[in-house]
Amino acid sequence: MQQRLPRKIVVLTGAGVSRESGLATFRDADGIWASVRIEDVATPEAFAANPARVHAFYNARRSGLLEEVIQPNPAHRALARLEREWPGELLLVTQNIDDLHERAGSRNLVHMHGELLKTRCLACEEVIEWRQELDLESLCPACGQRGRLRVNVVWFGEMPHEMERIYDALDACDLFVSIGTSGSVYPAAGFVAEARAAGRAHTLELNLEPSEGESLFHEKRYGPASELVPAWVEELLANRP
Numbered sequence: 001m002q003q004r005l006p007r008k009i010v011v012l013t014g015a016g017v018s019r020e021s022g023l024a025t026f027r028d029a030d031g032i033w034a035s036v037r038i039e040d041v042a043t044p045e046a047f048a049a050n051p052a053r054v055h056a057f058y059n060a061r062r063s064g065l066l067e068e069v070i071q072p073n074p075a076h077r078a079l080a081r082l083e084r085e086w087p088g089e090l091l092l093v094t095q096n097i098d099d100l101h102e103r104a105g106s107r108n109l110v111h112m113h114g115e116l117l118k119t120r121c122l123a124c125e126e127v128i129e130w131r132q133e134l135d136l137e138s139l140c141p142a143c144g145q146r147g148r149l150r151v152n153v154v155w156f157g158e159m160p161h162e163m164e165r166i167y168d169a170l171d172a173c174d175l176f177v178s179i180g181t182s183g184s185v186y187p188a189a190g191f192v193a194e195a196r197a198a199g200r201a202h203t204l205e206l207n208l209e210p211s212e213g214e215s216l217f218h219e220k221r222y223g224p225a226s227e228l229v230p231a232w233v234e235e236l237l238a239n240r241p
């Protein structure tokens with residue numbers, strides 16, 4: 001495993017970590033972008049042109065996420081265990097908009113692409129927990145305006161959340177681990193280079209197959225996240241100081 005024992009770890013997760021919980025990835029053959037066009041649902045322009053279509057897309061994904069059968073898998077649970085038991089610092093950065101990391105017990109977590117179970121009011125900017133459907137008449141509980149709520153996710157062309165906190169952690173980390181992401185969407189795809197740039201971080205990829213940034217990782221393991229992640233966490237904790 002890594003050359004020296006890390007103290008500060010940054011873990012980046014993508015859709016692959018939730019695949020075995022029953023949530024679709026984006027770019028796999030059976031992924032979301034195989035049946036829906038990005039430019040129809042995942043840009044601010046798409047929302048401006050056809051908000052009803054964008055609401056319908058996220059309403060379906062929200063109700064899917066809330067189905068009883070969708071639960072955290074061993075990869076989510078292993079990362080929560082690592083946060084509880086690791087004596088150093090751990091920041092979990094997820095590109096996922098689901099809440100499976102929280103349900104598994106992770107707390108030091110950044111949702112850089114937002115959260116499906118929250119809405120944001122375009123009139124008053126309030127971010128509110130939201131588990132029901134959104135439509136053109138939805139009322140903002142904070143300011144009382146109708147039709148100004150949007151799902152609190154980050155679309156193409158929008159700034160991901162908490163970037164300063166993420167880059168500070170990347171610049172200081174000893175170990176960067178990327179799990180279940182294709183490495184095709186920036187800025188997340190650039191995190192491995194950022195973590196290496198300070199000259200300190202060992203970099204590890206855990207994925208079903210080599211990602212686009214595969215050559216930038218010192219170490220790579222390929223297989224399902226539900227197997228790779230618990231095994232890696234077990235190994236790391238067995239060697240803890």
Ligand code: BJW
Binds near residue numbers: 019042
């Ligand atoms: C398994 C598995 C199992 C399967 N076990 N593994 C030209 C060059 C560079 C950049 C740009 C450019 N033109 C435009 C840009 C910027 C643009 C971008 O990156 N475009 C690219 C397409 C080129 N990015 C943006 O616009 C972002 N904002 C931005 O850049 O702001 C400016 C800025 C600059 C610098 C610093 C700071 C800010 C915003 C991006 C928003 C992305 N939004 C989405 C939708 C969110 C809401 C929603 O969910 O609907 O986020 S798109 C979608 O892709 C979603 C995901 O989070 C994201 C990443 O996907 P992910 O997670 O990697 O999924 P997949 O499907 O791609 O991969 C899954 C992987 O899992 C695969 O490898 C499988 O093999 C694996 N897997 N089963 C383990 N069981």
